[in-house]
Amino acid sequence: MxxxxxxxGQPRRxxxxxxxxxxxxxxxxxxxxxxxxFPVLAERLRWLExxxxxxxxxxxxxxxxxxxxxxxxxxxxxxxxxxxxTERIRxxxxxxxxxxxxxxxxxxxxxxxxxxxxxxxxxxxxxxxFPWDHHSVGExxxxxxxxxxxxxxxxxxxxxVLRGGLFNHTGTRLWAKDIATVPGSLQSPRLPLTVGGQSPxxxxxxxxxxxxxxxxxxxxxxxxxxxxxxxxxxxxxxxLAAEAGRxxxxxxxxxxxxxxxxxxxxxxxxxxxxxRFGTAGVTDFVLDWPGEGHxxxxxxxxxxxxxxxxx
Numbered sequence: 001m002x003x004x005x006x007x008x009g010q011p012r013r014x015x016x017x018x019x020x021x022x023x024x025x026x027x028x029x030x031x032x033x034x035x036x037x038f039p040v041l042a043e044r045l046r047w048l049e050x051x052x053x054x055x056x057x058x059x060x061x062x063x064x065x066x067x068x069x070x071x072x073x074x075x076x077x078x079x080x081x082x083x084x085x086t087e088r089i090r091x092x093x094x095x096x097x098x099x100x101x102x103x104x105x106x107x108x109x110x111x112x113x114x115x116x117x118x119x120x121x122x123x124x125x126x127x128x129x130f131p132w133d134h135h136s137v138g139e140x141x142x143x144x145x146x147x148x149x150x151x152x153x154x155x156x157x158x159x160x161v162l163r164g165g166l167f168n169h170t171g172t173r174l175w176a177k178d179i180a181t182v183p184g185s186l187q188s189p190r191l192p193l194t195v196g197g198q199s200p201x202x203x204x205x206x207x208x209x210x211x212x213x214x215x216x217x218x219x220x221x222x223x224x225x226x227x228x229x230x231x232x233x234x235x236x237x238x239x240l241a242a243e244a245g246r247x248x249x250x251x252x253x254x255x256x257x258x259x260x261x262x263x264x265x266x267x268x269x270x271x272x273x274x275x276r277f278g279t280a281g282v283t284d285f286v287l288d289w290p291g292e293g294h295x296x297x298x299x300x301x302x303x304x305x306x307x308x309x310x311x
Contacts, residue, residue, distance in 0.1 A: 025311030029055030
């Protein structure tokens with residue numbers, strides 16, 4: 001897992017409000033978990049960069065979402081390491097957790113990592129759901145309605161603080177007063193913002209404010225249901241973006257390969273996933289870290305299959 005001098009990764013990306021920097025027609029990232037010693041994580045990140053992936057993402061939880069008793073380091077510390085041990089690949093959260101981090105402070109953390117990475121940071125935000133994340137900050141788990149209401153205010157505050165100046169917000173659940181942002185992010189007009197989730201509120205927030213919408217489909221849904229729902233949600237984002245005065249084509253659509261479409265299950269291959277979800281309106285894909293038993297196939301996909309798909 002040694003990075004060659006020709007390591008991949010893409011240049012600073014544009015936002016729907018910026019149109020000055022070109023981005024690939026499709027982008028491919030990888031979800032990495034902070035469940036290994038830092039030297040091992042650094043080796044994995046450099047290997048992914050050498051394979052030419054566009055992004056590396058870390059989830060944001062207080063414990064391992066697969067097994068809360070497992071090894072799990074703080075993702076934001078791992079992101080700082082990623083900023084320093086890579087050169088070209090973009091880094092980000094998928095997704096930052098509204099349960100764990102106040103919105104204005106989350107924006108400040110993201111700006112710091114944007115500077116540390118030389119303008120390579122992407123901030124994904126999600127509503128949060130796991131009870132242990134609530135418990136880790138002394139909260140009783142929020143009901144779905146409260147989680148959605150908080151999220152709409154949360155993203156509005158993050159977006160406003162990222163844009164700099166003196167920001168104020170009065171919302172249904174959250175407020176911010178006289179938040180000064182100095183310096184702003186290196187990327188203009190702000191670093192890219194992803195909203196991850198499937199609920200009606202999250203889809204609406206993505207259509208109104210995000211640069212990218214990310215989904216892995218409703219938990220427990222079948223492969224056919226995930227594909228159909230993703231296509232319908234893509235159409236809904238088109239409608240909502242137009243209603244908000246935005247060009248729907250300026251919002252990227254990303255699918256994370258979890259659940260019934262995970263190629264490691266042996267039912268659907270990577271090529272099929274890319275083709276089927278591309279037809280459903282997806283532009284970007286996030287692959288899961290392959291695990292030791294799938295490294296050879298994962299590398300084949302990265303070297304042989306993905307490059308021609310970028311367009």
